[in-house]
Amino acid sequence: MGILNSLFGGTNNEEKKEKKVIPWVPLTSVEQLNDIEEKSKIKLQIVFKHSTTCGISRMVMNMFQETYDLNEEQADLYYLDLHSYRSVSNEVAVKFQLIHQSPQLLVIKNGVVEASSSHGGINDLVLKEYL
Numbered sequence: 001m002g003i004l005n006s007l008f009g010g011t012n013n014e015e016k017k018e019k020k021v022i023p024w025v026p027l028t029s030v031e032q033l034n035d036i037e038e039k040s041k042i043k044l045q046i047v048f049k050h051s052t053t054c055g056i057s058r059m060v061m062n063m064f065q066e067t068y069d070l071n072e073e074q075a076d077l078y079y080l081d082l083h084s085y086r087s088v089s090n091e092v093a094v095k096f097q098l099i100h101q102s103p104q105l106l107v108i109k110n111g112v113v114e115a116s117s118s119h120g121g122i123n124d125l126v127l128k129e130y131l
Contacts, residue, residue, distance in 0.1 A: 022065050027078040030091045036078065037095070037111050044075040044130055045108040048122075049089060049101075051082050056119065057103040063123050064105070070127055 027036075027047060036045045048064065051057040068077070082089045082102050093100045096108070101118035107130050108114065114130050 020065060020068070022068055023072050023077055024079040025076055027080040027088060028085055030088055032078075033088070033091060033095050036076075036108060039076060040108040040111055043073075044070075044127075045078070046070075046075050046127065047078045047080060047092065047106040047108065049080045049082055049092065049104040049106070051102040053083060054102065060103045060119060060122050067123060068127075070131075074131055075127070 039045055050061055096113045104118045105122040106113050106116045109130055117125050
């Protein structure tokens with residue numbers, strides 16, 4: 001069975017990669033945006049806006065998760081499902097004066113967006129530079 005497993009997608013324990021645990025905080029209400037703004041005066045706040053129906057958004061999110069290297073003491077990381085929480089997404093654009101894009105990453109410090117990017121540019125941001 002070892003040959004068949006290797007031909008048809010089976011893996012052994014040595015090949016299994018440990019999955020990284022990302023400290024996502026669900027962003028589900030407009031009220032949280034005021035909290036994010038206030039918390040950003042003490043600790044970096046990061047918002048990842050994700051379209052659950054977009055393959056590009058999923059690919060960018062997977063790459064982001066693989067390279068995310070901040071811990072919970074350095075930053076709070078919020079996940080916003082654009083389809084489930086459209087009103088929150090709309091308010092993000094208004095509150096932080098941004099054009100809506102997806103996927104989109106916001107880096108918030110001292111109450112303002114220090115950096116934002118979308119699509120492939122998300123993974124070009126060096127988050128440690130904003131600490």
